[in-house]
């Protein structure tokens with residue numbers, strides 16, 4: 179049997195933790211009750227499982243269980259937060275986002291703009307970040323919502339959401355953060371962080387695909403959201419639809435594991451990231467690492483390799499190493515990444531950048547092997563593109 183390539187694409191998705199699978203299995207087999215059918219034992223067991231999972235999610239975030247709404251993932255959570263909050267207020271009102279947001283924020287914002295809402299897109303700095311001062315200059319009395327991501331899925335930088343959230347609170351403006359890449363990776367305490375809404379997704383934290391949640395702070399005045407899906411009034415009438423109990427159990431189990439090891443795991447994964455960075459820097463000349471050097475996701479490394487087309491490098495290594503040239507959610511677009519353009523990366527780097535995502539199941543030896551096999555692949559691609567020749571004979 180051919181061995182699987184080394185998986186370093188954990189920003190795109192993570193392997194299901196075996197303990198998560200074990201927790202889910204009964205709800206894919208003998209426990210098939212509907213969690214709303216509490217008149218019998220099948221339904222009661224399902225309802226209890228959903229309630230336990232909700233507690234696990236709330237515990238990881240240090241929030242209340244009534245503040246968690248299950249969704250199909252972070253795309254839906256972002257849509258619900260942004261479309262829901264804006265559509266609950268009159269057309270013409272203002273939404274503020276940043277240029278390096280995930281498409282699951284940018285696309286609903288564009289949709290709102292087409293509907294007549296005022297959408298402000300803040301430029302980001304070279305790391306992909308915005309500051310609270312930038313947000314402050316755009317806040318006005320028409321602003322309903324600010325949505326700034328926590329950790330960037332491409333370059334890995336972390337935004338100062340604590341300051342931005344505090345600023346929004348002072349101005350009585352709602353603040354949403356897309357924390358898909360940070361929940362379960364770095365500790366978050368929603369009893370201190372003044373965010374009103376937060377999106378998360380199970381498959382980025384060793385849980386199953388197709389399940390996520392939106393945290394909606396219970397506060398006064400109430401955060402009112404226009405639902406996207408109408409039906410049986412599930413999830414406090416915010417998100418109708420029979421609850422996918424097995425998925426929710428998986429999300430809960432994933433959160434529970436993260437709660438117990440988040441600090442040590444972040445440390446261990448950061449060390450692997452630094453090792454990968456060091457090994458790549460030793461083996462591959464003339465490269466540039468992108469994103470903030472310290473304030474970043476533990477497992478995220480982003481590198482531009484001038485002269486080596488990212489697609490060509492990935493093709494060469496496709497049987498040995500799984501990495502990516504950008505966000506998995508925009509892979510269908512031939513356009514260079516909007517995030518890399520937003521951070522002002524040189525044109526020559528837009529198609530020569532690689533993203534590595536290290537996760538729970540990676541080892542030191544995998545990271546070293548990755549750097550070892552990357553080097554000759556880059557060299558071959560640089561040879562083909564004429565980059566090495568150009569280096570030897572630079573045009574005067």
Ligand SMILES: Cc1ncc(COP(=O)(O)O)c(C=O)c1O
Nearest residue numbers: 251252253280282331356358379
């Ligand atoms: C920052 C960010 N937001 C949103 C999403 C979408 O998440 P989901 O796959 O759960 O819809 C992703 C997934 O790549 C992401 O990285």
